[in-house]
Amino acid sequence: MEPASILLTSTVLLAIAAAGGLLMAGIRFAGNRSPPAALAMLHGFLAAAAVTLLLYAAATVGLPAMALVALALFLAAAGGGAILNLNYHWKQLPLPKWLIVVHASAAVAGFALLLAATWATRAA
Structure with missing residues (x-):
């Protein structure tokens, strides 16, 4: 497989995972409840698949x-x-909002860089 295809596939997987992440953050910030476990698992599996592909x-x-x-x-x-999943979600504790912001910030910065790398590789 060539790098351009891997980058594009990872970008698409992470875009879908990001949509789930935004939905989960919206659920948490809108109230005092945690998002559904199935959504958290799907988010994690999609992101893990993309990261594994990049590795x-x-x-x-x-x-x-x-x-x-x-x-x-x-x-x-x-x-x-x-940490969010194992220390909070599965113990049915409220997800700390500061950790959600840190998690999302790292992911958004990574996604922006991956998107730029994918764009540059596809254009070359």
Whole structure:
């Protein structure tokens, strides 16, 4: 598989995951309840699939520097997501809003870089 295809596939998967993340953040910030577990799992699975694909590409065919920085940000966001899920969501505790913002900020920054890397690779 070539880097351009991997970047595009990861970008699409992460865009879908981001839509779920926005929905979950809206649910949490609109009230004092947690989002549905199924939505959280789907969000995590889609994001994990994209990050795994990026890791595979980084180890085999290589990725542009912007995509590697994006990958590092996604790994940081994944750590925050795991903490949100395992320490709060599954224990049925309210998700800390500050951690949601940190998780989302890392993911949004990573997505912006990945989108730029995907665009640059497709245009070349």
